[in-house]
Amino acid sequence: MIDRVNSDTTRTSTILRPRRLALLGTVAALGVAVLAASPVSTPFGVSSLISPAQAAESAATPQGFGDLVSKVKPAVISVRVKIDQDNDKSAMLQQNRMDQDEESPFDQFSRQFGFRGPGGMNGMPHQRHQMVTGEGSGFFISADGYAVTNNHVVDHAQSVQVTMDDGTIYTAKVVGTDPKTDLALIKVDGNKDFPFVKFSDQKPRIGDWVVAVGNPFGLGGTVTAGIVSASGRDIGNGPYDDFIQIDAPINKGNSGGPAFDMNGNVIGVNTAIYSPSGGSVGIGFDIPASTAKLVVAQLKDKGAVTRGWLGVQVQPVTAEIADSLGLKAARGAIVDNPQDGSPAAKAGIEAGDVITAVNGTAIKDSRDLARTIATLAPGTSVKLDVVHKGDSKTVTLALGELPNERQAKAGNQSDDGKTQQTAGTPRLGLSLAPSGEVQGAGQKGVVVTEVDPQGPAAQRGIQTGDVILNVGGKAVSNVAEVRSELAQAKSSGKNSVLLQVKSAEATRFVAVPLA
Structure with a gap:
């Protein structure tokens, strides 16, 4: 079936080619104004008109990325690290072990490095103090050799080497890292002015072109293109997740590399992908340039980030x-x-x-x-x-x-998360008792002694042993006070009541619907 489709596609292209060449010839000879006033015959025989605005937009569409790539590609580097595999704190090795135990589709690029030491790829046992290597990407941000990459690329690295686009290899040192945003700043000492790129000052729009350059699978200097697919993504990677989603293909080893806009400015740092298969499926995540600029400035100044x-x-x-x-x-x-x-x-x-x-x-x-x-x-x-x-x-x-x-x-759990929750009357499906009457419950609030699995409270995750401290903004110490506050909330026309609930994990608020 695939061969047949390819064959059909080839024949269709052959049929349409003379018509396309003729149209292009008309544009060249007569100009856009004449074309805009003339009907165009489509391959399906439907006549349409191309407006001047459409023609101008078509003319503005980039015909290729060659000029952009030649401008920015020299500033992109391949980052190669060596890590003592006996260091159990190594983030890269921990991530590699996690791949064997988990099947989460969100894969940090550090889980995808091509380990070249024994046991890195073939599953054989590691020898103690065996050095393994991993590869990522990065990019220069100044002529004096400062470069950005991911924290998980260089975390606990014994040595760092970078390879430039022309093949020149330099030794680098880690200036500082920020695990919370997965960013790192490294420094290359050399006797030359390094090519560098700048962070964008503008937030990219969804639908804007984006070009990624990096070191996928250790190949180095690889360019892919796509668009900005979404922004503000939270993938559970850290407390400050605010990722840009792109569909430019990025793979193992692209971690820490840049994503460029059409002006050659860095809009984001490639960090993670959604990948059930382990390879690119067109969903990648970038740390925004606005975040990277703030973090990198502190790393350069102090070697660490304070918040x-x-x-x-x-x-x-x-x-x-x-x-x-x-x-x-x-x-x-x-x-x-x-x-x-x-x-x-x-x-x-x-x-x-x-x-x-x-x-x-x-x-x-x-x-x-x-x-x-x-x-x-x-x-x-x-x-x-x-x-x-x-x-x-x-x-x-x-x-x-x-x-x-x-x-x-x-907190990003919804109210039906299995943590603490709400108060009790038969309408909520709870049995309550003053906390002072239940050993270990403390002296404040009322403790949940029984939960109806079909009741509103159970649907919000209330569990036996949870302690209700507050109902509708008022502290409660017995069942009568709970019922009073529930009745007042109902008479006020509210559809739900807010409870402050303490469980073994934490104290939080939960809104419970009033039956």
Whole structure:
């Protein structure tokens, strides 16, 4: 069947070729104006007119990427690393083991490096202290030899070598890495001005052309083209996910390489792919240039990245949470718990508050809040727009510094996630008891002693042992208070009620529909 289709396609092309050549000849001889006024016979016999705007757009469409590639390709490098395989902390080796245990379609490129040491590809046992090699990509951002790649490409590398487009090999050193965004800055010392490229100052539009250059499968200097498919992608890679999705084919070894716009500026750093098969299926993810610029600047200046710290655990505001709080739209981030001693706690931010804007810029959800705060330096004074118990107010505070062991907690579970949840009357399918009467439940709130698997609470993930601390914005300590708050919420015309629930994992808010 494939051969037949190819044959048919060839014959069709042969039939259409004289007609296409004639049309091109008409354009060359008479110009666009005459063509725009003349009917054009299509291969299907349907007459149509080409407008001047369409003709101009067609003329502006790039006929190829040769000029662009010749301009930017010399700045792209292949990155080769050596790692002691006995180092169990090696990110690349950990990722390789994960490939054997997991079948997640989201593959970090570090899982896809072609390991060339024993056991890297053939599955044979490694010998202790055997050095293995891996390959990725990168690109120069300055004439004095600074280059960008991925953190997982050089993480725990014993040595780093880069190969330029002309085949010249240099030794590089790692200046700094940022695991949270998977970026790294390396430095090549040489006695020449290195070709380099710049980050784009503009966010690419969905549908814009994009050209990727890198070192897939160790081949080096490979160019692919496509379009920007989507933006703002969260693939669960880290707390600050905001990836650009592209369909330019990128494969094993492209990790850390650049994606260019038509002006030759870097719009993103190739980092991950969606790949059930392990190869390109046209879905790749890039770290945006806006993020890379901020991170690289800090790595160059300090060798590490410091981020602002607000000190809150937050979750998205769902439609049900918005309804229960009387909000007009399901936007912003609701505070589950301000951490003791954090800037937020000192400024009076409380559990149940909804942060809707930072410095006047609206916050979409909890992840947007985490990304926004992370771009600000410790000590920065910020203004937060907050909805507190139905009233809007502005809180001004100075950000702290995000400790290395902490990560911004931007919950992305929906309300039916299996964590803590809601309150109890027969309408919700819960049996409750004061926490003080149940050993180990503490002294605050009411504890869930039984859950009807068919009830609204069970559908929202409420489990036996969860403790309900707050119903509709008011603390509760017995079943009567829970019923009272539920009845008040119902009489107020609300379709759901917001509960603050504590489980073994954490404390968070859950909106439960009122039956």
